Amino acid sequence: MPLTPTEKIWMDGELVPWGEANVHILTHALHYGYGVFEGIRAYATSQGPAVFRLTDHIVRLFNSAKIMLIDVPFSFEEIVEATKETVRVNNIDSCYIRPIIYTGYGEMGLNPMPCPVNVAIAVWPWGTYLGDEGIKHGIRLKISSWQRHDPNAIPPAVKATGMYINSSLAKVEALKSGYDEAALLSPQGYVSECTGENIFMVKDGRIVTPPVSAGALEGITQKSIFTIAKDLGIEVETGNILRSDLYTCEEAFLSGTAAEVVPIRSVDDREIGEPGPITRKVQETFFATVKGEVDRYKDWLEHVGT
Numbered sequence: 001m002p003l004t005p006t007e008k009i010w011m012d013g014e015l016v017p018w019g020e021a022n023v024h025i026l027t028h029a030l031h032y033g034y035g036v037f038e039g040i041r042a043y044a045t046s047q048g049p050a051v052f053r054l055t056d057h058i059v060r061l062f063n064s065a066k067i068m069l070i071d072v073p074f075s076f077e078e079i080v081e082a083t084k085e086t087v088r089v090n091n092i093d094s095c096y097i098r099p100i101i102y103t104g105y106g107e108m109g110l111n112p113m114p115c116p117v118n119v120a121i122a123v124w125p126w127g128t129y130l131g132d133e134g135i136k137h138g139i140r141l142k143i144s145s146w147q148r149h150d151p152n153a154i155p156p157a158v159k160a161t162g163m164y165i166n167s168s169l170a171k172v173e174a175l176k177s178g179y180d181e182a183a184l185l186s187p188q189g190y191v192s193e194c195t196g197e198n199i200f201m202v203k204d205g206r207i208v209t210p211p212v213s214a215g216a217l218e219g220i221t222q223k224s225i226f227t228i229a230k231d232l233g234i235e236v237e238t239g240n241i242l243r244s245d246l247y248t249c250e251e252a253f254l255s256g257t258a259a260e261v262v263p264i265r266s267v268d269d270r271e272i273g274e275p276g277p278i279t280r281k282v283q284e285t286f287f288a289t290v291k292g293e294v295d296r297y298k299d300w301l302e303h304v305g306t
């Protein structure tokens with residue numbers, strides 16, 4: 001999906017014009033993938049733009065940095081405020097937000113510790129990540145021939161830039177084979193997650209999603225779905241899922257900040273069909289929530305102010 005530029009990008013405390021937000025070719029993270037990031041969305045609400053679960057995303061960002069032993073040169077509060085400021089100055093109602101903390105220019109080699117640490121926050125308008133048709137009628141999923149990395153190779157709790165080559169390998173394979181998205185299996189053979197989304201299936205009327213130990217990121221959308229589903233009276237559990245469970249489940253869907261909530265209509269050409277009632281209900285409630293239409297979840301919306 002091509003980028004639509006906005007006006008300003010926040011870089012190390014300064015608001016820089018979009019076209020001038022550049023880095024040196026010898027930026028350490030570009031070569032070794034040593035950076036951490038978040039994907040966040042702001043939505044238009046009747047009280048102006050609001051960032052969905054901003055605090056939770058910035059907590060995860062700082063936890064990613066901590067696991068990677070990256071000292072963030074800004075406080076938690078400064079990054080929260082800078083995120084709101086970046087949405088505000090770009091005069092945008094709804095957008096995707098990308099904060100990134102990365103090893104900068106000045107040192108090369110595999111020891112990142114002497115490198116300067118830079119921080120940037122960009123925002124841009126981003127439509128449905130897996131397409132409007134996907135949101136309505138579901139996507140075609142492929143089980144990847146690529147495996148999710150072992151938790152002792154790269155910790156799944158970290159959103160590190162470098163680890164996403166695993167996701168991109170799976171994504172490219174799926175697209176070239178005529179599918180919309182891929183799910184990866186853990187080294188133990190259990191379903192882990194999709195390339196940038198958590199996965200859920202419905203079996204015997206209950207929602208099941210893989211545990212962190214299967215290599216899945218603890219998704220903030222996933223956490224929201226847990227709450228939404230329980231409040232709707234639907235049972236939710238984390239449990240190991242085999243690929244064959246996906247072939248025979250009643251319903252399946254995926255969730256993530258970029259993708260939002262998307263039904264899965266088939267897995268490896270085994271039809272699941274049009275989105276079922278549980279998927280629809282969760283999806284509808286999620287979209288109403290992010291627009292500020294559900295009172296009980298209003299705390300999840302952090303307004304950027306004027």
Ligand SMILES: Cc1ncc(COP(=O)(O)O)c(C=O)c1O
Nearest residue numbers: 196197198217219220221256257
């Ligand atoms: C690998 C991976 N899994 C799951 C998710 C979903 O997480 P969230 O709902 O917090 O965006 C993401 C997106 O951040 C991701 O990159």
